[in-house]
Amino acid sequence: MDDEIVEPGTGGRRWVTSADVAREAGVSRAAVSRAFTPGASVAPETRRRILAAADAVGYRPNAIARSLNTRRSGIIGVVITEIANPFYARLLEALGIALQERGLMPLVSVAPDPEATDELLVRLLSYQVDGVVVASATLSSGIAARCAAARTPIVLVDRRAGEHGREAALVGADNVGGGHLVADLLAAAGHRRHAFLAGIEATSTSTERERGFVSGLAAHGLTLTAREVGRFSYVGGRDAALRLLGRADRPDAVFCANDEMALGLMDAARATFGLRIPQDLSVVGFDDTPSAALASYRLTTVAQDVTELAEAAVTAVQEHTGSVAASARYRLIPCRLVLRESARLPPPPASTLHDPNAMTTAAVPPSGRMPAAG
Amino acid sequence: MDDEIVEPGTGGRRWVTSADVAREAGVSRAAVSRAFTPGASVAPETRRRILAAADAVGYRPNAIARSLNTRRSGIIGVVITEIANPFYARLLEALGIALQERGLMPLVSVAPDPEATDELLVRLLSYQVDGVVVASATLSSGIAARCAAARTPIVLVDRRAGEHGREAALVGADNVGGGHLVADLLAAAGHRRHAFLAGIEATSTSTERERGFVSGLAAHGLTLTAREVGRFSYVGGRDAALRLLGRADRPDAVFCANDEMALGLMDAARATFGLRIPQDLSVVGFDDTPSAALASYRLTTVAQDVTELAEAAVTAVQEHTGSVAASARYRLIPCRLVLRESARLPPPPASTLHDPNAMTTAAVPPSGRMPAAG
DNA sequence: GTGAAAGCGCTAACAC
DNA sequence: GTGTTAGCGCTTTCAC
Numbered sequence: 083m084d085d086e087i088v089e090p091g092t093g094g095r096r097w098v099t100s101a102d103v104a105r106e107a108g109v110s111r112a113a114v115s116r117a118f119t120p121g122a123s124v125a126p127e128t129r130r131r132i133l134a135a136a137d138a139v140g141y142r143p144n145a146i147a148r149s150l151n152t153r154r155s156g157i158i159g160v161v162i163t164e165i166a167n168p169f170y171a172r173l174l175e176a177l178g179i180a181l182q183e184r185g186l187m188p189l190v191s192v193a194p195d196p197e198a199t200d201e202l203l204v205r206l207l208s209y210q211v212d213g214v215v216v217a218s219a220t221l222s223s224g225i226a227a228r229c230a231a232a233r234t235p236i237v238l239v240d241r242r243a244g245e246h247g248r249e250a251a252l253v254g255a256d257n258v259g260g261g262h263l264v265a266d267l268l269a270a271a272g273h274r275r276h277a278f279l280a281g282i283e284a285t286s287t288s289t290e291r292e293r294g295f296v297s298g299l300a301a302h303g304l305t306l307t308a309r310e311v312g313r314f315s316y317v318g319g320r321d322a323a324l325r326l327l328g329r330a331d332r333p334d335a336v337f338c339a340n341d342e343m344a345l346g347l348m349d350a351a352r353a354t355f356g357l358r359i360p361q362d363l364s365v366v367g368f369d370d371t372p373s374a375a376l377a378s379y380r381l382t383t384v385a386q387d388v389t390e391l392a393e394a395a396v397t398a399v400q401e402h403t404g405s406v407a408a409s410a411r412y413r414l415i416p417c418r419l420v421l422r423e424s425a426r427l428p429p430p431p432a433s434t435l436h437d438p439n440a441m442t443t444a445a446v447p448p449s450g451r452m453p454a455a456g
Numbered sequence: 457m458d459d460e461i462v463e464p465g466t467g468g469r470r471w472v473t474s475a476d477v478a479r480e481a482g483v484s485r486a487a488v489s490r491a492f493t494p495g496a497s498v499a500p501e502t503r504r505r506i507l508a509a510a511d512a513v514g515y516r517p518n519a520i521a522r523s524l525n526t527r528r529s530g531i532i533g534v535v536i537t538e539i540a541n542p543f544y545a546r547l548l549e550a551l552g553i554a555l556q557e558r559g560l561m562p563l564v565s566v567a568p569d570p571e572a573t574d575e576l577l578v579r580l581l582s583y584q585v586d587g588v589v590v591a592s593a594t595l596s597s598g599i600a601a602r603c604a605a606a607r608t609p610i611v612l613v614d615r616r617a618g619e620h621g622r623e624a625a626l627v628g629a630d631n632v633g634g635g636h637l638v639a640d641l642l643a644a645a646g647h648r649r650h651a652f653l654a655g656i657e658a659t660s661t662s663t664e665r666e667r668g669f670v671s672g673l674a675a676h677g678l679t680l681t682a683r684e685v686g687r688f689s690y691v692g693g694r695d696a697a698l699r700l701l702g703r704a705d706r707p708d709a710v711f712c713a714n715d716e717m718a719l720g721l722m723d724a725a726r727a728t729f730g731l732r733i734p735q736d737l738s739v740v741g742f743d744d745t746p747s748a749a750l751a752s753y754r755l756t757t758v759a760q761d762v763t764e765l766a767e768a769a770v771t772a773v774q775e776h777t778g779s780v781a782a783s784a785r786y787r788l789i790p791c792r793l794v795l796r797e798s799a800r801l802p803p804p805p806a807s808t809l810h811d812p813n814a815m816t817t818a819a820v821p822p823s824g825r826m827p828a829a830g
Numbered sequence: 831g832t833g834a835a836a837g838c839g840c841t842a843a844c845a846c
Numbered sequence: 847g848t849g850t851t852a853g854c855g856c857t858t859t860c861a862c
Contacts, residue, residue, distance in 0.1 A: 143840075146584045150855070151854040
């Protein structure tokens with residue numbers, strides 16, 4: 083095993099190449115290539131010798147060069163906004179892990195604003211990504227067509243495709259089912275005046291959660307007493323609380339389209355209206371953000387299984403690699419209820435539904451519906 | 457402008473190549489290349505014609521092929537753990553934006569555990585990344601040497617280099633200075649019995665914050681009354697509170713190495729000991745996590761400027777690209793105090809230091825020290 | 831300012 | 847099984 087092969091003295095950034103290994107092991111460069119290709123036909127002995135030589139000279143195959151002629155880069159583009167939002171942070175982490183398990187790497191694009199998505203997507207495509215996962219942004223027509231032309235599969239997570247984005251696969255949490263769950267819980271607990279706090283009107287997450295909630299209430303012969311918009315933010319929730327809880331027919335239960343608004347609403351309910359939660363008011367959120375578990379809030383909420391969401395997304399990209407994928411395929415991940423103390427519980431008819439220490443969860447089957455276009 | 461050039465009918469994933477554009481524009485492939493290279497010499501008129509042709513056939517340069525002979529991929533590897541931790545989430549977001557602004561893309565590696573870093577780094581290197589930013593993991597000797605051999609600059613964010621990692625550049629928040637700030641605040645507020653709640657002992661973040669705090673107290677003639685370890689977690693903080701606040705000489709001020717522990721401690725202080733904050737106990741955290749701002753906590757804390765941290769990291773990678781970078785360089789980003797209501801304020805000698813609505817901040821100059829090795 | 835030719839490091843046919 | 851020969855799509859001397 084020689085040692086001083088790596089650097090030729092001068093500062094020229096010279097890489098150890100397969101030719102070096104070939105020379106060292108006394109084989110051809112093709113043999114070296116095969117030794118590093120899982121399913122290739124090499125004599126076990128040769129392979130061993132090659133790997134040893136590679137190790138000696140410090141060789142690692144150049145993934146860039148490799149992908150130039152395999153036409154598979156092993157890179158998956160990930161477009162994401164607001165990583166600071168805990169939900170997207172967890173999603174990104176799960177995506178990263180799911181990809182790595184499959185030998186892929188995420189090339190991530192942080193979208194400063196939703197409109198920038200197209201531009202970012204184009205840049206990703208120039209890196210010959212094997213597929214793209216888009217979280218938190220809608221897809222324009224042009225880019226979808228472009229991906230289709232490049233035979234690059236694209237998966238939207240927790241979004242509906244835009245008008246023209248029929249080419250994309252869709253993976254999302256069952257927001258409708260989640261809203262339904264909440265309706266069942268609140269109705270069973272005997273609440274009469276239900277309110278919904280929407281996030282941003284245009285988003286599918288907010289509208290779907292509302293749809294599930296309203297239809298769930300209807301199933302119990304109930305309707306919505308009030309409705310406000312909180313733009314998915316803490317302050318939005320706090321402000322909405324002022325309007326919502328100041329009404330003559332004050333709601334006794336509020337379902338918020340996400341946790342952040344729910345926290346704002348809880349704070350305002352206590353500070354401004356002196357309400358006790360859940361005695362005077364039940365509050366339910368969506369997402370199961372870390373803050374929701376804090377002792378001062380103990381927010382009952384709907385959790386999305388981020389890991390499963392990520393797995394499904396990655397599986398979808400892989401499945402569509404190479405295949406035609408003419409029609410939009412979609413996959414719904416069920417949500418589950420996380421029971422804490424911010425919402426009253428139904429009277430226990432049979433047994434104890436409620437574990438005060440950890441959290442009790444109930445699964446919900448996917449509602450099975452998911453429109454392909456908004 | 458012809459139209460149907462893109463797909464040759466069969467499903468063969470054929471890319472639009474520079475040759476197509478060359479043909480379309482009646483020039484050579486070299487000319488096309490130059491038209492897409494910022495500083496190249498092309499006649500303005502030719503370039504215009506080429507760009508138009510490219511647009512017509514839907515051409516974008518293949519970044520992979522390009523980097524094969526420029527030896528610059530435009531990709532920066534980012535190794536990061538626990539994205540779910542809000543601090544790292546914000547850091548990653550800031551890094552992504554900073555990189556994009558400079559025309560670079562982050563290839564991210566999510567480290568399941570700190571030990572996995574080396575393996576991930578090797579994979580990143582095989583993608584010919586132009587540099588690596590490592591957040592939240594220590595660096596082994598082997599990999600540092602490998603990076604050095606490959607002339608790949610590596611920057612550690614908020615970490616100290618391991619024993620052998622002298623090749624890495626270091627960028628970090630001024631944890632020592634941050635601890636110092638807290639000591640000044642608490643001392644000025646008249647507290648007498650100070651406690652420190654450490655995170656994980658082995659981490660530089662925890663030890664540096666402690667060091668700054670202790671030396672800051674010393675400057676006021678004070679010493680630490682008590683000290684506990686909370687492993688950076690909410691439960692850890694809660695448990696530590698039981699030990700810390702049950703003492704005969706109960707501390708009247710606690711500085712926690714991060715916010716999460718501070719929240720746990722606050723909850724336990726109120727629920728278990730019936731303490732009022734800040735009347736009976738002042739609590740200060742570190743990080744300025746979103747939860748810290750919630751009405752129930754209003755945690756006074758030390759904020760790191762994540763954006764600046766990211767900018768510095770990216771700048772460092774770029775600077776070291778191609779240069780020798782034999783000695784470890786480091787850069788400290790100052791922290792600032794975010795005053796809320798969880799800690800008593802010093803009696804206002806001159807004017808109002810405290811804005812109850814938003815938050816008042818005070819800058820601190822970097823302490824100027826940062827050991828290269830732990 | 832532009833084109834021709836020679837690679838970047840690797841893998842994929844095809845012979846042997 | 848293994849070596850030889852062509853490229854992948856691009857940039858880059860080097861002539862002109």
